[in-house]
Amino acid sequence: MLRNFLKTALRNLWKHKLFSFINIFGLASGMLVCLLAMIDIKGAFEYDSFHPHPDRTYRILTDVTARNNDEQGFATSPMPLAQALKQDYPFVEEATRVIRNNGDFTANRKQLPVIYSAVDPGFFKIFGFRLAKGQATIAPQTVVLTQKTAKRFFGTANPIGKTMEHPELGALTITGVFAEPVAKSHLNFDALVSMATFSSPNWKRSSTDWKTYSRGYTYVLLKANTPVETLDGVLPKLAGRVTKDVRFTTEKGYTFRSQSLAALSPSREELMYSTYEPTAGKLETELGVGLLTLLLAAFNYINLTLARSLSRAREVGIRKVAGALRWQLMGQFMAESAVLSLLGLGLAYGMLQLVKPMPFVQQWLIGGVQWEGDTRMWLIFITFSVATGLLAGLLPARVLSGFQPAQVLRSQTGLRVFRGITLRKSLIVAQFSISLFAMIALLALARQQHFMGTADYGFQRKDVFVVPLNGFPAGHLSAEINRLAGVERVAATSTLFGDHGGGWQVVRRQQAKSDSAQAHVLAADANLVPVTGLKLLAGKNLPTSVADSSSRFVLINEEAVRSFRLGEAGAAVGQTLWLNDSTEVRIAGVLKDFQFTTMAMKISPLVLRYQPQQFRYLNVKVAGGNHEAIHDDIARIWKRLNPYEPFAGVWYDDFLSNRNNISDDVSFMALLIGLAVAIACLGLLGMVTYTTELRTKEVGVRKVMGARVDQVVWLLSWDFLKLLLIAGAIALPLGYLAASFFLMTFAYHVSIGVGTLGLCFGTMLILGALTIGWRTYRTALANPATSLRTE
Template sequence: FLLSLGCINFINLTTANAVHRAKEIGIRKTLGSSKNELVIQFLSETLLLTSVATLLSVFLTPLILKAFSGFVPEELQFSLVREPGVFIFLLILISIVTVLAGFYPAMVLSGYKPVLVLKNQAFADSGKTRNAWIRKSLTISQFVIAQVFIMATVLVSKQISYSLNKDMGFKKDAIIYLDIHFGDTVQSHKYALMEKIRAIPEIAMMSLATSPPSSGSSWSGTIKFKDGKKEITTDVQQKFGDTNYVKLYNIKLLAGSNLEPSDTVTSFLINQTYARILGFKDPQQAIGKNLDWSSKQMPIRGVISDFNQRSLHESVKPLVIGSWPSSQSQISMLLVPQGEAGITWKSAISKVEKAFKEVYPQDDFEYKFVDQEIAKYYDGEKNISSLLKWATGLAVLISCLGLLGLVIYTTTQRTKEIGVRKVLGASVSHIVMMITKDFLVLILIAFAIAAPLAWLGMNKWLENFAYRTAISWWVFGLGISVMLLIAMITLGFQTIKAALANPVKSLRTE
């Protein structure tokens, strides 16, 4: 898209600059140059510019890859020597860009009649010609792309904000967790560590479990439920934790009671989704029913509210929570809010590390914040958002340069008209509005095209999320507002300059 914008921009700026080369073209034609020779000359100039730009890009690419190292794979390197295919690709790209960007301006420039050019009449009525409509169409295309980029950037940022701030059904702030050596056969070690942590005043509560509520690693298995003659077999997510697990993560208990301390699995809590799959309309109806788990009958002790076990890309899965101390090798800790009685989390974590090293001196102490781990689910979207912001900035910049080229061209060809209007009493503001109006219409036409395209693209992208933000009307309103504001700034200087020009100079004939 950005390369297309560059080509369109080059076409508009080249044709806008034609007025400064008109006499050169007229003289060359008078001296015998044919149209084909002029076309070859202008294509050669485009080839030279494209080649120089490509050469500069070759030198800048390593720096750009370094600057965007967070978005590209570490093994990705740019080398023309090691990758001869890249060199061939660049040669093909230069040829394509030269033809796409240079052919139309070359045909326009070589088509001027020498008699009209030398009499300064080559641009008379050019605003009504087919070439003018082509330039305007290209400008509209630029603003379509730019506005789609703006709307997409806003929507991606909106979805990321929604994902990070949505209530996932459990508490995720101010909670850290650490893994204990799973292969440690001495169960007393982890309980000794928990006793030491319990004595730390900065720790409000802790729980021994297999994983946090939302985790990339979860156990799952098939569980059966018999309701009379009907048997329901379901693939169910399985988590194990002590009695504090539901309390620490503030998971709402809808019916029944919490788990009781036990040495082995004796009952389950199930989530709303699983209760609905089993056919229970009221959570209370599920209490006391038995589940067939590993050929054992496990009573349903309670029903908890749904929470997201993974990112918002996925819907809530059926879930059971039981108590199985021998498999629970992760300690979750709720930190006391910072600032209370001079408490700092850094101090709390240091004390936890000291306790950990006393029990497991050979193991590395590694802890994680629950909310930070959840935020990592959306690293890909954050990278997309950052790249979109850069691309949007470039797209808007290139589009405005193209707009500037078109307004220069228009004010040049309408110089005498502006002079006549000023002589007849037109004010500067009237002339500025007269010129600006045409360009604002182009932007509005571009918006009419960009809005449905952006909606379709954004709606398709949002299908990757089971839980997604709404495509609000203000996303489109912001897109057109930003584009109009930047366009007005771009147009302002040149249109005011044209409106303030001395009409005597513009009406003087040679």
């Protein structure tokens, strides 16, 4: 019997190809979001699954009690804790500290940012990060790299034995390279540095300081067969003992508790200084969005199926007259629904293959998760798909199988499936409101992105070519480029304008007074002002010199004049400032304010200082002309002077455009919005189809009485167009408010005007009108003789 159900279902679906495709696409759209969520959930539970003893490994958390008795959990703990646990408690087999940090490392004539962690030797005993080559970082001044980091610095060359430079840590010898982990980890790093490298007096003090609990993380490995209750029993006592003589300033105190490595991901609580494990809230939100999308798709399937019920009513009547029982008819209709759902799963898998390479999907959802070869995942997918089909098909099956043969075989014109459609209309309004709201948000994001890439930052960006030095000395390369025809000037800087800025320092007007303010202190030479077209309001440019003595003079912007209360721009020239309480500099000139960071940040105090050791970029001002020839000439010079490193020069315009380009995220959002709009249009199509089927006789009578096609179309469409107008009335103000609040997070942003709202609303109206018009126009063209024949 099941075989007959499936055979009949396939024949019926093939007979109504368009209807079947619409339903399959709607279910596939909802399933796509659900599949992404399920794969991400699978990956979340696989975090840190490759470590040797996850059931015996624990992270020590710190629960801090504030003066007002509020409690807050910290993922971090005091630095002496690991040593105390290992020495004083015999059930602890191993303990390690992990300190996260980041900074610029220099190696192989490249200077690149690196996320690194300092670890004890016990790290390599507790965790299962395997080494592809070399040995662990245990001795002082040693470092181990990930494969990605090793490739960034050294390409395919063997990095073992080579050195890396860090401004604070000094020269570090590379002792090993990690293998690629088989799963994700909450510990995310590019390199690991031996904890023995730290030997400064400040470090020695912090390593015995029980008062500071936010510096690093503590992990312990318990001995085999040791229950966690043993550890949990000693942690509060240990906290009480070590804090007995500690005088806190803003806290009452703290206590410790353990967190199993096996239960660390997904995170079920909000911890301060948390690591990189996904949160349960994130996964619940993803699954909720997926189920909501699938629910809307299933509801639309019900609408479309019941809309076609009038055409299948006679089939039900004949089957019942022939002796079919109701449960057999229900089985037939639910088999069709299950087959549709499985076909939807197949289409959803194909759609998943299309979106899988998207950077957003790889970074935030399914990147690194092994799922395609997992039999359990496919069993879950298929079970989920069949269950979705059966649940979606249950209501149509009950309604269709309940038709009475006497009624449907006599006449179908009076047959009504729904007694009221207020709920269905409300859902259509909700679907289009959500779609329009999302469209407004997406367009606001895209416009802000375009604005940040093309806005006037207050400096010259046209005809300026940027060459990243990657650790290569600036002087020789600058001299070679200066000789090229078409090159006007070459300026060296530590960062690029329009980026994050960086170089935050505490700057004081007077060394001994508390008149400090934070400022961006960037390195630049005297050519920067003419190259970037900056305007000097007072004073003069930095002195042209290659001597470090030039670093005694600085340029500041108007915001720095205001922050340090230096009066007018002219009055600020000649005054002195103190950098980091130790370096006195003199103001040579004041620059007109310009946006040297991203548009998300307000203009802040800026200090430009000659520091050649920090130069990381060359800014080449060229005469208007053949940009391609200049690019090729500079590339040839680079290849001659630095043959083993790729050339990464870019025009400033392109840098700012790419810097603010989030088209990958926008593309994924556009995909989700497209699916939401498609589902909404399918729901509208179902309701229009059902209503026009009910009014077929009325249309026939009106046409016999002389009604034109356009009059019939308007008659049938107006009720549905009103739903779109109601959706617009709801979504437009909400979308405007949400987009405005989002844009307010940027210091400089576009405005949401009538044009943006009108474009989104017009798009929704066009899509809705096409959906309505296609079905009503077909009904209006029908031959009246056909619709009136049964009367």
